[in-house]
Amino acid sequence: MSAGPYNYSYIFKYIIIGDMGVGKSCLLHQFTEKKFMSDCPHTIGVEFGTRIIEVAGQKIKLQIWDTAGQERFRAVTRSYYRGAAGALMVYDITRRSTYNHLSSWLTDTRNLTNPSTVIFLIGNKCDLEGQRDVTYEEAKQFADENGLMFVEASAKTGQNVEEAFLETARKIYQSIQDGRLDLNAAESGVQHKPSQPGRNTLSNDQQFNKDNCAC
């Protein structure tokens, strides 16, 4: 019990969404384990991952719900959208159909999350340049038109994977600082944890009271 229950000051909830086989779980795995899963079976329902990161000197625990892309899970996975502070929406740059479905994913996300939810568009598999089916420019335009952040990334090489997860967290943290994100709202997807100094103060107080009572 060296670090105590909270060695971070915030929890941010993320969801990862997008068509089947675009590499959502591989992105999660690359981010949490820094490894590429070459043989990645279809996710059942939802998979869960966490990692503690640092933004502006604050430790933040990311609680990431990676949803299955298969259609038969879609009705229930929608219940995981609620209270997400960040949504990573993924398509595969080598399969145009996964890009064409983005508006449907975006509609779901907008309907089921709150206005302050940060949506980050990821064009995965950018290591497969030879098989490219969606240009960077058109995806960038789609992102700009819809107010989304955007990168092309590769879960295989790790390129831009950290950036996508961390940039999302920075944007959420900025919203908190600006007061645009209400920490007390149940659906904000952010929990604030008592910081270490606060806990120390508490135990000091108890110590103080005890001393007073000893007379």
Next chain:
Amino acid sequence: MDDVLTETVPAEELKKFEKAYHEQLYKQDVTPKAQFEYAWCLVRSKYPADIKKGIFLLQELFRTHEEGQRDYLYYLAIGNARIKQYTEALKYVRSFLNIEPGNSQVIALETTIKAKMDKEGLMGMAVAGGVVLAIGAAVGLGISILNKKS
């Protein structure tokens, strides 16, 4: 702190899938999809009775609908772990891994279940320790009262 064994289904979601299932049940034409969606919500309920019902529905699906068996095994493991039937839960995990060894999602679930068992084992000990302390305190109090009387 949420994970796959502690997160709970929003009440209105559970109701929505319960309604869909019951409508089909009334017509005596339940699709595996409706039954699975309802069962998946049930095993994520905060009430053990719901979870048990979810397990029952998943077992039925497992026997009758071969196509979705890996999904049913996975949620049978989760449901059992959530009502602390860890041995049963690990049995389903092992059945899954016999078919798909190296499935990282299921290996992660196994780790989560074992961590929870360890934690509760320790907590059990902590409770026992607390009882010992309480008895010690009671004995101490008794002695001090006796001392005062004398």
